Amino acid sequence: MISPILSVARDGSAPGAPSLVEALENGSVLVFHDEDFPFSDFEKRFVERPFADGKAKNVNIRGKEAALRGAAGTPEEQEALRQLLIRYKAFAQGLIDRHLPAYTGKVTLAGTSYRPFEVDQRKLSWRRDDTRLHVDAFPSNPIGEKRILRIFRNINPNGQPRLWRVGEDFGSMAEKFLPRLPGYSPLSARLLATLRITKARRSEYDHLMLHLHDALKQDMEYQQKGPQADVQFAPGQTWVTFSDLVMHGAMGGRYMLEQTAYLPVTSQADPELSPQRILAKKLGRKLR
Template identity: 40%
Template sequence: MIEELPISKWRGPFDTDVKARALDALESGSVLYFPQLPFLLLESEIEFLDAKVADGKSKNISLDHTSGKMQASSLTGERAARLAAMIERFGSSAAGLVRDLLPYNHVERARTSFRPVQVKGRSYSKISDDRLLHIDAFPTRPMHGRRILRFFANVAPTSPRHWHVGQPFEEFAQRFLPRVGPHFPGKSWLYGKLGVTRGQRSLYDELMLSMHDAGKLDNDFQSTSPHRNVIFAPGSCWLVYTDQVLHAALGGEFALEQTFHLDVAQMASPEKAPVRILERLSGKALV
């Protein structure tokens, strides 16, 4: 479930054995853990380890690396530019590592985020509470079966980041797939037309969103389904397919995160992708 890798540099070349182990573990639904790979802040960036750099409305500050636009920070001017540069430096480092470690030809680099607010003690609706076990599914960005791969760094000086990691995706799907169905006819078409979503949701997106919500709303599942406590030490990183691995973030502050998207066809074992598992279980094409 947790595959610890002895990597201590951000760029390859990496050992062939390490690369093979990383690929197999990642696609099989393990979290790749890099305890010896700190993302180091510059002296001038230490001041950003402060919840007040967030605007107080969103949980995460996000950066679009293609436009350089940063959202949800309270900072302005020169300090905002330096924070954006820190997030960008992390995002490009994460992209370099993913490129050198994994054999995928094309991994799309999506948004980069900085999560400066302590996870514990915040209040949310159940659906948006990521302290509950869930798989990631984007409400506004249909994926059509494409994968969500996320690279995290704990940049807190002393606080660990605490996760729960749950049962394999197929067991989760067997439990929830029979309870969820397609959204009402026309809803995904309308959302696409109105621009609520970036394009129209596929049946896959509808099922993933419904399973995400049903899992969070099921108190019995949350309290009794098997899970493991995972502690990500300060100065460590981890990489995980969050559309496949059931996870809950229970505590921690000051994490950086880079999201990647990739096509199922790029995978060494495409049959392990959520879309292929759901298609097999439901007996129909979902994208």
């Protein structure tokens, strides 16, 4: 089954429809059409040209100090961009509180990013090529027993949609790719953490997800012929998904905001729907 795209009205899901949490945990992409996030006259310059130094594919804020990284412009403009990202972070938290209240107090908001560049113009290695279908995994930042929840918004001022494609459900993909993956080495995981190559010890789950990410991106036959569907997100739309569960590729568009959040697996409505538990079931044992 290809990941469903579920449109959400301002007042939530329709009567009799699955709850938004249930839909999300089952691999849907939730699309919100009526969430307001206006720009001030000063902020409109950030969608007229990229305010980025070009050294990375996005500009972001991280940490308690919300330090801005990768931006360009005058000090005044950079501070305004920083404040815009702080405001988007609050917007994302508000969306969770209104539409996914079961997660309120359980999610931890992480990095917030401004993505002004055209997807198709980025010249990246295959591993960093996000036009290829993939699930999210972070090489230096092991996730362990957490989920990756992401809130995106198209802020393009000229009507250009954000183009995605989504793939088949995680379980079906895992059945195809798990037999190809190398075994997990706890010793190697400890060494990477000791050398501070990773911020914490990679679990077996982290190991599997990194290799699934790479195996998917390297398999060009699967990229071209695997189950998939094209999706367009119009300017002003906000979409939310578990990006560690939903295979996705960004195919086009420029000017987007993104918020990453982490949710403990045990805080899900149904932890058995997590990729952690799905992979364990496929292997017939607990992950190390």
